[in-house]
Structures are given as structure tokens and as C-alpha cells.
Amino acid sequence: MSISISIFLILYLIYLLIFFIFSLFNVWHLQRFGFSGFWPYAITFGYIAATILVLAVTVIFLIPIDWSTPLPFFESLPID
Amino acid sequence: MYSRRNFPNQKPNEHVILFLRRHWIAPLKIFFIGFILALIPVLLYFVFSSISALWERESFMAMFILALSGYYLFVLLYTFADFVDYYLDVWIVTNERIINIEQKGLFARVISEKELVIMQDITSEIEGFWHTVFNYGDIFIQTAGEKERFVFKQVPRADEVARKISNLVSESRRLRQGALEDWN
Numbered sequence: 001m002s003i004s005i006s007i008f009l010i011l012y013l014i015y016l017l018i019f020f021i022f023s024l025f026n027v028w029h030l031q032r033f034g035f036s037g038f039w040p041y042a043i044t045f046g047y048i049a050a051t052i053l054v055l056a057v058t059v060i061f062l063i064p065i066d067w068s069t070p071l072p073f074f075e076s077l078p079i080d
Numbered sequence: 081m082y083s084r085r086n087f088p089n090q091k092p093n094e095h096v097i098l099f100l101r102r103h104w105i106a107p108l109k110i111f112f113i114g115f116i117l118a119l120i121p122v123l124l125y126f127v128f129s130s131i132s133a134l135w136e137r138e139s140f141m142a143m144f145i146l147a148l149s150g151y152y153l154f155v156l157l158y159t160f161a162d163f164v165d166y167y168l169d170v171w172i173v174t175n176e177r178i179i180n181i182e183q184k185g186l187f188a189r190v191i192s193e194k195e196l197v198i199m200q201d202i203t204s205e206i207e208g209f210w211h212t213v214f215n216y217g218d219i220f221i222q223t224a225g226e227k228e229r230f231v232f233k234q235v236p237r238a239d240e241v242a243r244k245i246s247n248l249v250s251e252s253r254r255l256r257q258g259a260l261e262d263w264n
Contacts, residue, residue: 005139012146019153025186026157026164033168033181033189035099036081040167047160051153058149065142 002070009067091176097248098173098241102234103216106166114159121148161186171232173245180230196252198224204242
């Protein structure tokens, strides 16, 4: 039995879900309780743009990864 | 979103005289801290880039990319949440009352208001090098109650604002007194 590195991808996706929930909370708070002006829209747009950039770069670097590669710990164990 | 001219629970004939937030130094600090946090992985890369054996393992690369992505998303969220907390803290002085709206974290919001006529003591405090250079400080407003009721934190031109509020309080009391005399 071996565990592949895809487990980290699953943990990362769970982390992403939590990130999106908290992001929505913040955007909703700003929209619901904030006073209208240039900066809330500008900062929100900048935040969304930066998030998309981070996710895009992450996807680009993750595409070539073989997710079936076993974890380093399990590589060294003999399989009987 | 609310408007600076039309805010919730606004009374008839009530209009905004002062709309205050913390000095622009506050969001600048937030973004500066975010920038420093974003630089940390770059510095660590220069420290660990010489260990080539690690970078050749695909499993390490995958974990590293996911960890780095998670870290930057955290920094973004932390900075954004801090900005939202700053932006939602406002102090509104109208011709009738003072409204203090304070966001405490993500799930707590405190709104308090008092009429101008019951304000007893208004004190401004500009203390420290940066406060003096950029002319911002705190204003403490004491009402007729026992505890300090309002604190305007890091507002621009604190001394001018305090003087303006003091004048508004005097004017409010004069108008109230005049109305009572007309009634009698």
C-alpha cells in the first residue's frame, strides 16, 4: 500500500474552499456595511485579481506534476 | 453599501457634518505588512536554492508549490480582512448626534450613538513622532455617564476635529435652550 502525493492536493482544495468562504464573508461585509467610495471597489478588485494570479501560477506549476507519485516515506518501504 | 449623505437610522433634518476614518497611515501599515509577508518566501528561496537534491524530487516540488500557494493566499486574505476592518470603522458627527461604528473582527460590529447635547468633555491627543509629523491623533469624548463613551482613534487633524465637535455641542445646546424657551 502506498499513499500518493495527491493527498496534498486534496488538502489544498479543502484549504481553497475555506479561503473562498472567508473571502466571500469579507466582500459581503464590505458591500453590506461599507460606505460607497472608490477604494472599497478598487481594493476588492485588486484582491480578486491577485487571487486569480496566485491560482493561475499555481495551476501552471502543478500541471506537469504526476500526482500518482508515492510519498517519499513510502518509496523506501519494501512491498511484499 | 451606505452613502455618506444617507446613512441608516438617519433622522429627519439630520445631516452629516464630519465623516471620519483613521488616518491613511493605518491602511498603509496594513499593506506594508502584507508586502513584507509576501517577501519572506523570496528570501527563503535564496537561502534554500543551493540544496539542489530537494528540488529534483517531484514530490517535494508538489508540496512546495502547494505550500507556497497556500501561504500567498493566506497573506492576501489577511491583508484584505485587515483593510475591511479598517474601512468599516467610521465616526459620523451630524448636527444632532455622534455615531460610532466599529467593526471588531469579522463577526462582531458595535454601533453606538449619543446626542450632542449630552457631551461633557472633548479632548484631543496627538502624541508621538509619526502622529505629530502626519498630524493625526485620538479624540476622547466624555458623556454625562461615568465611562468614556467615544474614542476616535487615529483621526486626521484631531485638534481641529475636537474643536469643531465642541462648537457643534455648544450650538446644539443653544438651539435646545432656545427651543425650550419658545415652548415656555
